[in-house]
Amino acid sequence: MNYLNYAGEAFLLIPLSAIFLNNICNKRFIEKHFHILTGAVALLQMIAAVFAFYIMDANQMLNFDFSVFGSSKITGIELFDINPVSLVFLFCIGMVAFVSVMISIRTIDVKKGSYVNLLMTLLIGMNGMVMVSDLFSLYVFLDVIGISSFVMIAMFRSRKGLEGSIKYLIISEIASIFILMGLSFISMKTGSLSFKDIGRNLLTNTFELQTILIYAAIILMIAGFSIKAGIVPFHSWLPDAHQSADTSISVLLSGIVIKIAGIYGIYVLTNIFGGIKAYQVSLAGLGIISVVVGALLAACQSHFKRIVAYSSVSQMGYILLGLSTGSTLGIVGAVAHVFSHAAFKSTLFTNAAAIHEQTGTLEIDEMGGLQSRMPVTAFSSTIAFLSTAGIPPFAGFWSKLLIVMALWGSGNQILAGFALCASILTSAYFLRLQKKVFFGKTPEHLSSVTEVTGSIKFAEILLTAVTCIVGVLFPLIIIFLHSRGLI
Amino acid sequence: MATIIYISLAFLLIFCVMAVMSHSLLKSAIYLALASATLGVILYVLGAYWAAVIEVSVCSGLITVIFISAISLSKIKKEEVQKLYSDKKRMWFLPVMLIVVGVALIVLALANDLSLTNTAEKVTEDFREIFWNTRQADIIGQIVTILIGGIAVFVLFRDDEDKK
Known part of the structure; x- marks a missing residue:
């Protein structure tokens, strides 16, 4: 299993090596070629995820635990662990990081070296979080993600950026405190923070462990991870942080950070506490509120990035609904929605970068008729919107279908109905966005606008292709995974 | 106690x-x-x-x-x-x-x-053993946190070159 060990180590060592390279190379050289270094790291991450998946499938393995830097492995102690779900998350991290790099080529003019350093630490944080097998280690990497994100939002020191970053830091640290308190309570009752030990203890001592402390821990941890994921009513920080950051950073925050820091944490909790009815009800309640309120708030916004940010709040609700069922179908639907959301949300932020680059504004009331002037952006935005709204055959349709089916199958027909109706709301706010930005009469000051070129255009085409291809091939992918016993 | x-x-x-x-x-x-x-x-x-x-x-x-x-x-x-x-x-x-x-x-x-x-009384392993072989993930996370602290000071508190 040496190859799997190398692949696992690569997720931590490659970004670390990139930080080292970035800081020893000539500054001017890095400023000129920073995108090659960061793009290569993101690509390698995707390749390593696919490679590890291939090896695991070939060896009929459902998980592989390993240690790094050649330290001796102690039997019974798992330091890092990779499994098909963590590999999907790792692939998504690589994909969104690659898109961020593509956008940054056009949007970041200063502090390119710092962007590289921070992107790499963020990658280490996210990769570490999805590979650890212990709740305390998960908390440590969660803080790495939080601090990296804070510095990334604030790095250009604009007034809005600093305000958004301080808001993010304070709320994120409150979430961390909640999670830490939850961990302490679990540790007090179970004597261990390893995922497997807690799950085993819960199975063997169900009545003893379901005490007030375990419930308090669950409430604190759900609240903490919900803050990180921007779930309603803990969402107030998200639109401000996403709007105030550079678009190359917004795409990271909305495309992947909220999923890893928030949703992955809730996924881990679901694996441990998924059998507890109160846990399922809490997730379902938060999920449906988030779906509806996020969509309603998105419909009231006039800033492109705020609409997309509130849309993320709504879509995180769908993922929570999938996880709330506790069934395999629901979890598969939630993980599939993580991937499809990463693809279509990255597309929408790339569109935002393209529009801002060409028009200098993101206020949708100041735009109109850009469809004929920016056809590629308009087309990719339409595909992303259709996928977000769950229109077939795009990736978003299949993941939402699985979530609705899981809800129906678990006896939550009303929630399934609400989730379907909320898709109409999604269509409403995106139709408004499309109409205001791409259709109608072009204002005088935008008459000379042309299509964006270079890396942003490339990212738009690439992501649109991913959304379409995954959408068309989705049933085949599910059949393949099922036949291999991976789901 | x-x-x-x-x-x-x-x-x-x-x-x-x-x-x-x-x-x-x-x-x-x-x-x-x-x-x-x-x-x-x-x-x-x-x-x-x-x-x-x-x-x-x-x-x-x-x-x-x-x-x-x-x-x-x-x-x-x-x-x-x-x-x-x-x-x-x-x-x-x-x-x-x-x-x-x-x-x-x-x-x-x-x-x-x-x-x-x-x-603590139950722990019999060597301190280094616990630090590296059982809590390795935490140590890596802490090292990266310190690294970000350094980067943050550099990014947020250093005067911009263009301002100079």
């Missing part, structure tokens, strides 16, 4: 509140050091001797020295800081809320008859 811990926890709460509520940076740093020292006592009583030593020496000692050095190097005068805060109301509901939460937690602990186990 439980009495020492509960008294220490009360002191910890007081020092933390004072660190947040104080208008003087220097006093805040000192209260933070006292909070760390109290935490060190709790860790020692619980039997986590290594953690207690590190808490007292690094968090209470070294970090306080760095804080005080940074404060004495900063150009803001004490009067200016006081002027900055003179028209701002202190939010006294914060310590009140914390005390209520603290009392509630102690009541919860007593009601549930939480036994304080001496976990």
Whole structure:
């Protein structure tokens, strides 16, 4: 299993090596070629995820635990662990990081070296979080993600950026405190923070462990991870942080950070506490509120990035609904929605970068008729919107279908109905966005606008292709995974 | 043992509140050091001797020295800081809320008859062994956190070249 060990180590060592390279190379050289270094790291991450998946499938393995830097492995102690779900998350991290790099080529003019350093630490944080097998280690990497994100939002020191970053830091640290308190309570009752030990203890001592402390821990941890994921009513920080950051950073925050820091944490909790009815009800309640309120708030916004940010709040609700069922179908639907959301949300932020680059504004009331002037952006935005709204055959349709089916199958027909109706709301706010930005009469000051070129255009085409291809091939992918016993 | 811990926890709460509520940076740093020292006592009583030593020496000692050095190097005068805060109301509901939460937690602990186990006695492995072979992921995470701290100082506090 040496190859799997190398692949696992690569997720931590490659970004670390990139930080080292970035800081020893000539500054001017890095400023000129920073995108090659960061793009290569993101690509390698995707390749390593696919490679590890291939090896695991070939060896009929459902998980592989390993240690790094050649330290001796102690039997019974798992330091890092990779499994098909963590590999999907790792692939998504690589994909969104690659898109961020593509956008940054056009949007970041200063502090390119710092962007590289921070992107790499963020990658280490996210990769570490999805590979650890212990709740305390998960908390440590969660803080790495939080601090990296804070510095990334604030790095250009604009007034809005600093305000958004301080808001993010304070709320994120409150979430961390909640999670830490939850961990302490679990540790007090179970004597261990390893995922497997807690799950085993819960199975063997169900009545003893379901005490007030375990419930308090669950409430604190759900609240903490919900803050990180921007779930309603803990969402107030998200639109401000996403709007105030550079678009190359917004795409990271909305495309992947909220999923890893928030949703992955809730996924881990679901694996441990998924059998507890109160846990399922809490997730379902938060999920449906988030779906509806996020969509309603998105419909009231006039800033492109705020609409997309509130849309993320709504879509995180769908993922929570999938996880709330506790069934395999629901979890598969939630993980599939993580991937499809990463693809279509990255597309929408790339569109935002393209529009801002060409028009200098993101206020949708100041735009109109850009469809004929920016056809590629308009087309990719339409595909992303259709996928977000769950229109077939795009990736978003299949993941939402699985979530609705899981809800129906678990006896939550009303929630399934609400989730379907909320898709109409999604269509409403995106139709408004499309109409205001791409259709109608072009204002005088935008008459000379042309299509964006270079890396942003490339990212738009690439992501649109991913959304379409995954959408068309989705049933085949599910059949393949099922036949291999991976789901 | 439980009495020492509960008294220490009360002191910890007081020092933390004072660190947040104080208008003087220097006093805040000192209260933070006292909070760390109290935490060190709790860790020692619980039997986590290594953690207690590190808490007292690094968090209470070294970090306080760095804080005080940074404060004495900063150009803001004490009067200016006081002027900055003179028209701002202190939010006294914060310590009140914390005390209520603290009392509630102690009541919860007593009601549930939480036994304080001496976990350190069960550990027989070498310190290095525990640090690297069983908590390796945490160590890597902590190293990266320190790295981000360095990057953050560089990114957020260094004057821009174009401004120069």
